[in-house]
Amino acid sequence: MKPFTRWQILSFLCLGIVSRSPAQAPPLPVEVPGITGLRGQPVEDYRLRTQNLMAKIREKEGLTANSPANQKRALVIVSGSNPPEVADFEEQKFRQPNDFAYLCGFDEPGAVLVLDAGANTSTLYVREHNAASAGFSEGRAELKADEPTAKRLGVDRVSGLQNLLGDLFTAIQDPEPLADSTTTSSDRASIYSNVSLKKVQHGTPATRLLQFVKDGAPTTAFKDFRSELGELRKVKSDAEVRLLERAIGITGKAEHAVARMLEPGLFEFQLKGRILGTFTEFGASRAGFKSIVGSGPNSCIPHYFLNTRRIASGDLVVVDIGAEYLNYTADITRTFPALGKFNDRQRALYQLVLDAQAHAASRFEPGKTRLMEMDRWAREFLRESPLRAKDATGQEHTMDHFFIHGLGHYLGMDVHDVGNGTLPMKPGEVFTIEPGLYIPGEEIGIRIEDDYLVTETGLRKLSANIASSPAEIEAWMAK
Numbered sequence: 001m002k003p004f005t006r007w008q009i010l011s012f013l014c015l016g017i018v019s020r021s022p023a024q025a026p027p028l029p030v031e032v033p034g035i036t037g038l039r040g041q042p043v044e045d046y047r048l049r050t051q052n053l054m055a056k057i058r059e060k061e062g063l064t065a066n067s068p069a070n071q072k073r074a075l076v077i078v079s080g081s082n083p084p085e086v087a088d089f090e091e092q093k094f095r096q097p098n099d100f101a102y103l104c105g106f107d108e109p110g111a112v113l114v115l116d117a118g119a120n121t122s123t124l125y126v127r128e129h130n131a132a133s134a135g136f137s138e139g140r141a142e143l144k145a146d147e148p149t150a151k152r153l154g155v156d157r158v159s160g161l162q163n164l165l166g167d168l169f170t171a172i173q174d175p176e177p178l179a180d181s182t183t184t185s186s187d188r189a190s191i192y193s194n195v196s197l198k199k200v201q202h203g204t205p206a207t208r209l210l211q212f213v214k215d216g217a218p219t220t221a222f223k224d225f226r227s228e229l230g231e232l233r234k235v236k237s238d239a240e241v242r243l244l245e246r247a248i249g250i251t252g253k254a255e256h257a258v259a260r261m262l263e264p265g266l267f268e269f270q271l272k273g274r275i276l277g278t279f280t281e282f283g284a285s286r287a288g289f290k291s292i293v294g295s296g297p298n299s300c301i302p303h304y305f306l307n308t309r310r311i312a313s314g315d316l317v318v319v320d321i322g323a324e325y326l327n328y329t330a331d332i333t334r335t336f337p338a339l340g341k342f343n344d345r346q347r348a349l350y351q352l353v354l355d356a357q358a359h360a361a362s363r364f365e366p367g368k369t370r371l372m373e374m375d376r377w378a379r380e381f382l383r384e385s386p387l388r389a390k391d392a393t394g395q396e397h398t399m400d401h402f403f404i405h406g407l408g409h410y411l412g413m414d415v416h417d418v419g420n421g422t423l424p425m426k427p428g429e430v431f432t433i434e435p436g437l438y439i440p441g442e443e444i445g446i447r448i449e450d451d452y453l454v455t456e457t458g459l460r461k462l463s464a465n466i467a468s469s470p471a472e473i474e475a476w477m478a479k
């Protein structure tokens, strides 16, 4: 590096003066009131979830709680992450898989949660370590498999990972002589997991663990708990709603940053850089999914991830993004005119999309409405509009023809969250409403996506503070 010139030193000093200008609107604080406990949630919530899952498994297996030890066993195995296959789109940061994170707030690699549904007990197997050991344990407190740790983590027992296999095989007592006249298939132990054993050759430690147990326990029945857990994960607690609101708040900051920065001549990836920077700036763990910044013709591609095009002056820019906060992700889409003002055609189409969203939301009834119905309402609304557009062959259509994807999906730890999406929606469930119009012949793609919580009386728009009317969007972009 060359030494600084006198001019450079002078310009640094000037920049120092500029940066002392009045501060902008106060940023979201990184520490949030109300977000406390184990990864932002009360420890009792985790205990309640393991209790609820075990109750569902008992129901399925015909067991009663605290059944005698000589009855058949039904165990649930939930693996946490291990360092080598930690998934993070931007950096190799440790992250627990969502099923594990939902059931247990423990945040270190190599843990396995085992639930004994018949006995109604939970055991967390961990790698014990001393304080400040190397690698992933760096800076962490000492971890001991003892009672205080179990209490802190909301499980009945914590044990060393070295005891896992021995405990499992002792519990399931396999192999049992199936040919024995006193033993029927209904007496076999059941092991529930969330991993598929089909791809075991290139499997994760979780699949290898299951395969090992399966090989050693040939008469044990292996089953999947994902549909049971999905129905539990679908209904959000107060703490989960707070985490989602936090993720949504950070995502709104990023949409606002895009609005202020956007101008013709920028590349899509420059906006993406600002989005990811804003996520990090406000304490998001990562992006909950790949960011979409689609300008001009790319605005017509709902899943456009390249983000490589230079933005032109008449473009619309679709920005579909979501910050993740402590495993919970937002999913928000806004559409901006590159020039800061919609032209008449863009404004009319934009308003129609916004009205279709409001129309679908206004007809919602808790405990009654299904996602599919709302989808139909939005399509009917678009069809009734007097607006028209032409397809690639030049044929004219009503506007529902240009709405080419589903209206919404559940939202939570996964961006397309788990749970049966065909059932009537109940209080506590969170989902998106995201109508769109895609007219390639006009290079017009518009999508507006917001996140909603079902309450006892209707819907609460969790993203209500993020600008979405044409006037609000233009005010955000005004320089």
Ligand SMILES: [Mn+2]
Binding pocket: 331, 409, 432, 434, 449
């Ligand atoms: Mn979405």
